[in-house]
Amino acid sequence: MTESIVLTATELKATLDNNDDILLIDVRDTADYAAEHIPGAVNVPDIFYHLTTTSEDELSATYQKFEDILSGVGLRPGQKAVLYEDGLTTRFGSSCRGWWLLNHLGHDNTAILDKGLAGWKATGLATDNRTVAVAPSDFKVMVNNDIIATRDDVLAAIEDDSVVLLDNRDAREWFCEGSSPYDADGVDYSPRRGRIPTARWLEWYELLDDSDIPSFKSASEITDILAAKGIHKDDDIIIYCFKGSRASNTFAALKMAGFTRLRNYLGSWYEWSADESLPIELAPSAAA
Numbered sequence: 001m002t003e004s005i006v007l008t009a010t011e012l013k014a015t016l017d018n019n020d021d022i023l024l025i026d027v028r029d030t031a032d033y034a035a036e037h038i039p040g041a042v043n044v045p046d047i048f049y050h051l052t053t054t055s056e057d058e059l060s061a062t063y064q065k066f067e068d069i070l071s072g073v074g075l076r077p078g079q080k081a082v083l084y085e086d087g088l089t090t091r092f093g094s095s096c097r098g099w100w101l102l103n104h105l106g107h108d109n110t111a112i113l114d115k116g117l118a119g120w121k122a123t124g125l126a127t128d129n130r131t132v133a134v135a136p137s138d139f140k141v142m143v144n145n146d147i148i149a150t151r152d153d154v155l156a157a158i159e160d161d162s163v164v165l166l167d168n169r170d171a172r173e174w175f176c177e178g179s180s181p182y183d184a185d186g187v188d189y190s191p192r193r194g195r196i197p198t199a200r201w202l203e204w205y206e207l208l209d210d211s212d213i214p215s216f217k218s219a220s221e222i223t224d225i226l227a228a229k230g231i232h233k234d235d236d237i238i239i240y241c242f243k244g245s246r247a248s249n250t251f252a253a254l255k256m257a258g259f260t261r262l263r264n265y266l267g268s269w270y271e272w273s274a275d276e277s278l279p280i281e282l283a284p285s286a287a288a
Contacts, residue, residue, distance in 0.1 A: 005099070005256050006114045006216065009123040012082060016040070022080045023073070027094045028117075036127040038084065038120055042073040042134060047083070047101060048094035051243055053271040054150035063141045066105060074134035075107065084113035084120070087213050092181060092241075093204065093249030100248035100264055106142030112252060115213045122213060147251075149238040149263040151271055155278065157238055158198050164237045165199040168250045169269070173242070174201050176283040180242045180269065190273040194280030196240065200229055204246045207253040222257040233259050240265035240272075 007015070015022060024041035026033050033043040046069060052062045075081060083098040085091045095112050102110040113120065121127065149157075157163035172178040179190035195201075207222050208214040216222070223233065231237065237259065239247040244266040251264050272278050 004111055005252055007082060007111045008114045009120045009125055012113060012120075013123075013125055015080075020080065021076075022082055023075050025073070025075075025081055025083045025098060026117075027083060027085050027091065027098050032086075034129060036117075036129050038117065039126065039128050039130070040132060041084075042132055044069055044073060044098070047098040048085075048091050048245070051270055052266060053274075054148070054265070054267040059266075063105065063143065066101065067139060067141045070102075070105075070107075071137050071139040072134075074137045075139045076137045077107075077139065078109060081107060081110045082113055083110070084116045087116040087118045088112075088114070088208060088216070088249065089205065089214050090116065090118075092245045094245050096248040096252045097245040100147070100244070100251055104144050104148055104264075104266075106144055107139075108144075114215050118213045119215075147263055149240075149265040151265075151267055151275070151278070153263070154196060154238060154240070154265050154272070158196065158279070162236060164231055164235050165196055166231070166237055166239045166250070167195055167199040167201050167241075168204040168239055168246055169201075169241050170205075171203055173269070174203070174283070179273065182242075190242075190269060191276075192273040192280055194273070194282050196272060197279050197281045199240075199281075200231065202226070202229060202231075202250065204241070204250050207250060216253050216256060219257040222253055226254070226257075226259075233257070234261065235259075236261045238263045238265055240268040242269045244268050 026037050026041040026043050027047040052058045083095040085095040099110050099112045176193040179188035179193045182189040239250050241247040244264050247264045
């Protein structure tokens with residue numbers, strides 16, 4: 001994970017004006033992208049929508065899928081990729097999921113646009129709706145397993161006091177008032193509500209400031225927030241949410257603050273809740 005994790009709109013514009021070799025990746029829906037996007041950006045909405053478990057077969061299929069997608073949009077080895085959504089909180093941190101995913105796929109020259117498209121526009125910078133012509137590349141996946149946790153890693157961590165399991169889902173999920181962000185009309189999206197046993201809770205919003213267009217808090221603020229929960233920079237931390245998106249947002253925040261032993265449980269609650277053999281813990285009110 002090289003250079004800056006986050007670029008401001010001003011920094012990105014200066015880099016583009018300098019004709020640096022950058023591929024802008026818009027992770028929003030196709031219709032939103034078609035209406036307006038940063039000039040030159042390509043659209044990869046599957047970064048937001050893709051669901052996977054961490055079984056060997058499903059991960060292999062995921063790697064092949066994104067090798068095809070990223071070569072199709074012309075991402076070249078070594079080229080700088082900058083990902084954006086509407087803002088850092090609008091699609092559950094999906095630009096951060098894209099940043100983490102590209103790093104996991106072996107492409108570490110990757111950054112996130114701070115404040116997303118909303119921040120770009122608030123700075124007074126232009127958008128357009130022109131179709132971007134791209135030449136396919138020879139992008140190849142080279143998996144970095146250092147930053148992913150599998151189902152089996154998490155199961156082992158439950159019994160291992162040296163590993164911190166960090167649940168960063170919204171309060172309603174942590175307190176078992178819902179199963180996922182995608183529950184609708186009183187129907188749970190996931191088969192079970194609950195938490196992974198021994199997990200500590202840090203709602204992902206806590207690491208973002210309260211400005212109109214949120215950005216990450218400072219490194220010192222993030223460090224203090226984690227320290228108050230007994231979590232420190234040299235701890236071995238596995239982060240989970242529903243599908244590894246909000247977890248990627250927190251992963252990026254902790255990485256910027258100097259935490260070095262971080263893994264994202266990509267399958268997260270999507271995988272865990274579906275396997276009845278895996279243990280869960282209920283909030284006290286839900287268990288009563």
